Amino acid sequence: MSLEVIKAGLLESVQDLGRMGYANAGFPVRGVMDFYSTLLLNILLDNDWNEAVIEINLMGGEYEFKESNLFAIGGANMQAKLNNTPLESYQVYEAKKGDRIQFGFFKYGVVGYFALAGGFDVPIFKGSKSSDLKLECGGYHGRKLMAGDILEFKNPKRSLPQLHLRKYRDWLEESRTRAFRVILGPQDSHFSKEQQQIFFQTNYIITPQSNRMGLRLKGEAICRKKMSMYSDGIAFGSIQIPDDGQPIILMADRQSTGGYPKIGNVISYDLPRLAQTRFQSQIHFKPISVQTAQGLLQRKKYALLALHNTLHNRGIPCF
Amino acid sequence: MREIKPCGDMALSIYFSDHIQDNNEILAFKNTLESLKESAKDDNILHAIVEVIPCYTSLFIQYNPFLTDFQSLSMFLQNLEIMGSYTPTKRLLEIPLCYDFGLDFDRIREYTGLSKQEIIHIHSTTLYEVRMLGFMAGFPYLLPRCVLDFKLNVPKLPTPRLEVKAGSVGIAEMQSGIYPLDTPGGWNIIGKTPLRIFEKTQGALLQTSDYIQFIAITQEEFESITTKIANNTYELSIKTYKE
Numbered sequence: 001m002s003l004e005v006i007k008a009g010l011l012e013s014v015q016d017l018g019r020m021g022y023a024n025a026g027f028p029v030r031g032v033m034d035f036y037s038t039l040l041l042n043i044l045l046d047n048d049w050n051e052a053v054i055e056i057n058l059m060g061g062e063y064e065f066k067e068s069n070l071f072a073i074g075g076a077n078m079q080a081k082l083n084n085t086p087l088e089s090y091q092v093y094e095a096k097k098g099d100r101i102q103f104g105f106f107k108y109g110v111v112g113y114f115a116l117a118g119g120f121d122v123p124i125f126k127g128s129k130s131s132d133l134k135l136e137c138g139g140y141h142g143r144k145l146m147a148g149d150i151l152e153f154k155n156p157k158r159s160l161p162q163l164h165l166r167k168y169r170d171w172l173e174e175s176r177t178r179a180f181r182v183i184l185g186p187q188d189s190h191f192s193k194e195q196q197q198i199f200f201q202t203n204y205i206i207t208p209q210s211n212r213m214g215l216r217l218k219g220e221a222i223c224r225k226k227m228s229m230y231s232d233g234i235a236f237g238s239i240q241i242p243d244d245g246q247p248i249i250l251m252a253d254r255q256s257t258g259g260y261p262k263i264g265n266v267i268s269y270d271l272p273r274l275a276q277t278r279f280q281s282q283i284h285f286k287p288i289s290v291q292t293a294q295g296l297l298q299r300k301k302y303a304l305l306a307l308h309n310t311l312h313n314r315g316i317p318c319f
Numbered sequence: 320m321r322e323i324k325p326c327g328d329m330a331l332s333i334y335f336s337d338h339i340q341d342n343n344e345i346l347a348f349k350n351t352l353e354s355l356k357e358s359a360k361d362d363n364i365l366h367a368i369v370e371v372i373p374c375y376t377s378l379f380i381q382y383n384p385f386l387t388d389f390q391s392l393s394m395f396l397q398n399l400e401i402m403g404s405y406t407p408t409k410r411l412l413e414i415p416l417c418y419d420f421g422l423d424f425d426r427i428r429e430y431t432g433l434s435k436q437e438i439i440h441i442h443s444t445t446l447y448e449v450r451m452l453g454f455m456a457g458f459p460y461l462l463p464r465c466v467l468d469f470k471l472n473v474p475k476l477p478t479p480r481l482e483v484k485a486g487s488v489g490i491a492e493m494q495s496g497i498y499p500l501d502t503p504g505g506w507n508i509i510g511k512t513p514l515r516i517f518e519k520t521q522g523a524l525l526q527t528s529d530y531i532q533f534i535a536i537t538q539e540e541f542e543s544i545t546t547k548i549a550n551n552t553y554e555l556s557i558k559t560y561k562e
Contacts, residue, residue: 020369020370021370022522023370023452024372024373024523024526025521025522025523025525026452026455026456026457026517027522062331106454134455135455135456136455136517137520169440183327183328185325185443186325186326186331186332186334188324228337228338230374230375230376230377230453230458231375231453232332232334232374232375232377232379233326233330233332233372233374233379233381234326234379235326235327235330236329237327238326242411243425255455256372256454256455257372257374257379257451257453257454257455258454265325265327265328267329268327268329268384280526290325290328291390292326293327293328294384294388295387296386296545297328297384297385301385
């Protein structure tokens, strides 16, 4: 008996970085929408980087601690409070038995994260603790959290070394840009130069029909050439152009394969910011090479390692 | 020459042809990757590969971008020689199918000019191959082993149904497929199987490269098999198929 759901939010579920390697058995990846916020929280709490967290979509509920533990929140600004005391994102707090955490109206962002030191004692199903909400398996009984649910802490902590260093700036608050970088392919050849130009010059609106499966955009329709298209694999952030020409960006709950042509794929570095972009926002795309995108990822990884090493009193790598 | 395209910065697809053909090359390539990976040293590029998904004309490869990069991996894959001849032991599964639950026979008759009896005869005597699992929950994409002159060729529904029941068998273009869950769907429904082709703890019943034979059953047999499956007493016919 560690954490009780007093009031459930709109869509809260236990997720880790996803279920890899079981697509051929019919199990898609799933996992968190915003891996950057998740990684930051797990590092601050000295958790395994892939430790499961509670992902809170659009509106959160209320939880009661039945057992003390350290925790941190991040991602969207959920205007969260611990017993009426407002909480900052990316800061480690201590909760005692009986304490209640309430998540309010989201000030900015779309997905919030609630991470606990030592993570959750949730069964590992096909290599992952992610909840598959469509197939109803994995994570917390394969479903979203409901009032009355009890979650168990795997390894709760009373304290952590260097507690005063365990904070990070709210990267989302600083992110104002609505430009998202895209690697062309795999079916960029299905779109003429003119159509690709239209795609990169249009301001698309994220419609309210968007969810964990995909972001449905509204804007200038993109037409494709008459070429045969056979179902192939779909990566996180892949931009599909269906018959009506309105792009769909496939996200965490995407299917593994699909038959619509994909003009490009949002780069991993930009995916967390994309997942946090609200409905009715206008976004646009910029082409970028896969080499540059992978260079950006390396930089991100070093930034995370630097945070991790600081908390463990190790030197920051110089390069 | 294989065409390799990035699918973002953590995955890529290798295209083996621009039209549907025999998929031995795709499966042999996957098999080569898996065999080599097993005996590879720790620093080998193969360990950067996280997942390999065979599709109709391509292989989708998810990889760790911190262990390799797109250029290095594509060069490696471009030069990979398929090991030996790949003659896997394939399975032949008999799938009981009650055509009485078909919903779109009128539409299929209209497109093919065939009678309902002829449609059922063709569907239940065709040897189908599982070319890929996808969409969700291991929805099997089935193609006739021999597509030449294949008469059951019907376009998908213009508007998908809001709900197709699990176990429904559909046809679309020359493919056949079985819905593993209740979902919206755009395929022409030709019948229903009592089999559970996706099960939460085990996963998908079918694998890529399996052969399927549909066996026509009556509604009574449908009910009886459903009960047997619920009681765990149904024995699915799975034979070894040698080419």
